[in-house]
Amino acid sequence: MAESSDEHAAMQHYLVCGTEDCQQNGEFYCNACHRQLCEQCRDEHMKSSDDQEHEIVLYRHRKHQLPVEKCKLHPTRNIDMLCRECQIPLCSKCSTMKQHKGHEFDDLEEIYSVKYALWQGEFSKIQKYFLPTTQGLKTEVENDAIEIKKIMKSIRTSMKVESESLKNLVDQVTSENINHSHTMEKSLLKMLKSQETIHDDYIAYLGKMMGEFQEYLSTTNQKLLFSKTLKIHPIPQTTKPVPPVFTAGRFNKNDVTKLLGKVNVPNTKPEKRKIQPMEAVTTHMKFTEKQSQQSKEKSDNKQTLSLSSSVTKVRKYNVPGVVNAYHVSMDKSGRLWASDWSGNLAQTDLQGNLLLKINANNGSIGYHTVTRDGGLIYSDMHKKAIYRITPDRKITEFIKTGDWAPLSVHSSRINGDILVGMERNKDAKVTRYSKTGKEIQNIQRNNQGQKLYSDPRYIAENINGDICTSDYNKRAVVVAKKSGQHRFSYKGRGSEFLPWGICTDVLGHILVCDKDNKSVHLLDQDGRFLSIILSPQQGIKDPRGLCVDDENNLYVGQFDTNTVTVYKYLQ
Template sequence: MAESSDEQAAMQHYLVCGTEECQQNGQFYCNACHRPLCEQCRDEHLKSPDNQDHEIVFYRYRKHQLPVEKCKLHPTRNIDMLCTECQIPLCSKCSTMKKHKGHEFDDLEDIYAMKYALWQGEFSKIQKYLLPTTQGLKTDIEEDAIEIKKIMESIRTSMKVESESLKNLVDEVTSENINHTHTMEKSLLKMLKSQETTYVDYIAYLWKMSDEFQGYLSTNNKKLLFTMTLKIQTVPETTKPVPPVFTAGQFNKDDVTKLLGKVNVPNTKPEKRKVQPMKAVTIHMKSTEKKLEQSKEKSDMKQTLSLSSSVTKVREFSVPGVNNVYHVSVDKSDRLWVIDIFNLVKIDLQGNLLQKIKISNGFTGCHTVTQDGGLIYSEMHKKAIYRITPDRKITELIKTGDWIPLSVHSSSINGDILVGMKTYKEAKVTRYSKAGKEIQNIQMDNKEQELYSYPRYITENFNGDICTSDYNKRAVVVVNKSGQHRFSYKGLGPEFLPWGICTDVLGHILVCDKDKKSLHLLDQDGGFLTIILSPQQGIKDPRGVCVDDENNLYVGQYYTNTVTVYKYLQ
């Protein structure tokens, strides 16, 4: 594709062919000459008889050049070989010395390239397998801690219920016993009152008899004393009451424990946390292993995936219920989620409408598919993040307070949720756990400068880099997973208007440019590789972009309700 002089000048700090005065994209690399080559210069280079044995590969699979180190014995020469017997690096002149006579030597550059590839493989293993795996285990532990707290709180609640139940029974029994004592007391007092009445009556009888006998004693007729018979009633018999006796209950702490129950740790062997075995976790790692093997064999390099020489249209969807396609996501069932200004819709592979939701985030990358096949989307006006489960239930997941959530991405590495958000004056990227707990805020670079202005779209690369399309900054802003600024890509010319952004399995960054109405392909370090879609390929105004698990590229455009699918890797 022809480029303007401005574009050519702007590309000088990117990957340019190493042939003098050639400004084409240097997508190939000569391992013998250690310089990038465009496709045309590669063909010319191999035509020369002197270059027939030169190994030319794609630039990203290049053999890294041996760092220059001068020989201490021969300062005018570089160290470039290894004595296999002495296991020391040396220069070509050292190899002629008597102490190395008869020894064999290896090319130090081949050894360096092999070691570099090995370390690259280990680095990929750390980034793609070990870190995500341990982060997943850490998340499991955090979730276990939350679950343990819930369980223990439930046990404490059950204990309180049991205690209250026993207290109620104790109060009930005590109340019955006290009422019984009142009944017994009443009966005993009634009996004593009757006995008291008996003696009151007897005392009255005695007083009466006393008065009567006193009258007889004071009379002058003494004969009466001889004729009357003295007979006094005996004292009435009564019985003393038998007071009740309280027999204390026979119980101790163990008896109460048996009544209330206690907490025991089951005699069960703890289950080991499952660690998934490391597979060929990325095509990038497979490429590294192949590169190492083929470097040893010095054979042609054959990669699993690479950029195709051309982009092929596979199919096209018409999406009912929308007029534009500002953002597109594909779930694990190959169903598409698409948004225009106010409508978020889901369709199947036949273009049938499955679900439609009214929201307020039309001009941003406001939805993302989760690891379990659900969807997360942001609502600007409600300042909230919502989750849609595979069975279509919608629940509120996160409240963002004073911050307006613009873009959202669910990590395929660990399920974390990345949200680009802003207020009237500030902007930031916030990381949440998949349960909605805030983990990290990214706002400033190491010079305390604002990283973001309007983070319209956001995604994550396979190495954990957070890639944000910031329209107001006119840049793709990339930070590592710790939040440290790595680079900002500002396009090829004076004006760059980034929209939709995504990454692929090779670590490429794909971003839509509204100004040039094209789709840029970058390497994971921000180096421009090529424009894979432009008006020359029939693209009119790309806005939303994503790549599915089968490396299909989905592109949504402005002023149309179609989503076009392309193949760009082979």
């Protein structure tokens, strides 16, 4: 496993030729000498009469050297063969012993190399298939858990809504029943009140009759005995009220459950998670390897490029959504980003159709950069933050820069690092972040402790890792090594020079806009002036933004128009 890790690490770094005093790329390997070779040293190696029979292959196809192990019987000899009959490793001297007489032997290094390749393949499968596939399934499970939580929360909300609805209906029915009982009570009491009045009237009638009878019975009025007979009216008939009866509702917990509903697990067989077959991943791996080889061949072809004797205009882009083009960025799919002095940032396709427009709170600085995955990173100097726009146009905050205002930003094509030019009060610096947003490095002063930057408005990275910054206040292109050491500063050709947009190309050239002379300067990797490749004579009025695409075309944005012009300057 350790050897596999070493193998992986070696693939991530520059391979150096094993020939003494040679520092070229060791892309070849001698299986006999077990040594890395550059192309030139390989040719020299094959010319030697002693080495002509050596097998030289590409480094990735090499045979792995057999680990050194001393023979226990012959400590001065290395174990380097395998007895086919006995299936034990031994040294060359062991093979002459009588117990191995007549036996056949295999080269142990050949067996080791085959086994190593086999286990490396298995290790690669873990890295490229089993681990990412399982991690993908784990992520799917985590997403399902999040979704389940959302669903259950929604169900609980629905339950509460149903319960509240039932409670409201219960309150409504109860209120109606109570009101009806009051109405019934009022009606019954009215009827009883009427009966009271009837009996009161009859009692009054009886009182009157009693007075009359007493008069008749008086001894002084015996004559009345002979007058008329008094008759008493019968007692008025009234009815007893029938009291209302409350009939209680008949329900139980199940009835309420039926009314409110309940949570059930559907009687559905769980669907198995889809696991991408290893064949599909292997095919993708092969395709990726083919792409890598094509990319290498393309890179080899680029090394044959040179400056053209003339600059040719290729095409123009009209970028709706901006009034001018102070900065331009080109992604691999041919979509162009441009920003103007008002902070408008717009994306257009090859036909000039507006795809996206935002306001990034920035102006005439190089505050956006395309990433290797086809997205965009841009800074917001007022919010002191850096944002990411994914290829599907989702915008998320990526990095907070504290109390430093991020001006310029560049995404490395070498390793995906993010370079940010910043300022705070009268200080300025360049900060390097990893592609995940972790702060790695701060570059602020030169070897003498002097301030390296003042106003880093545009920034780019060269093919050797140099950090090239267009510093407006210093009126210079300031170039620092990847380590942060100051390499050189370019301040024009003796006349006034005010740098704006800056970029680099596949040959290590540095291209920079000169506002004062309305031109584009071309420098070599070490800051030596080569030429003015664009000037008013080529139709350039006031260049501001620059970028170079994968086809080595130069994109130029200007102050006076939202048209971006494309030029070919390499052949």
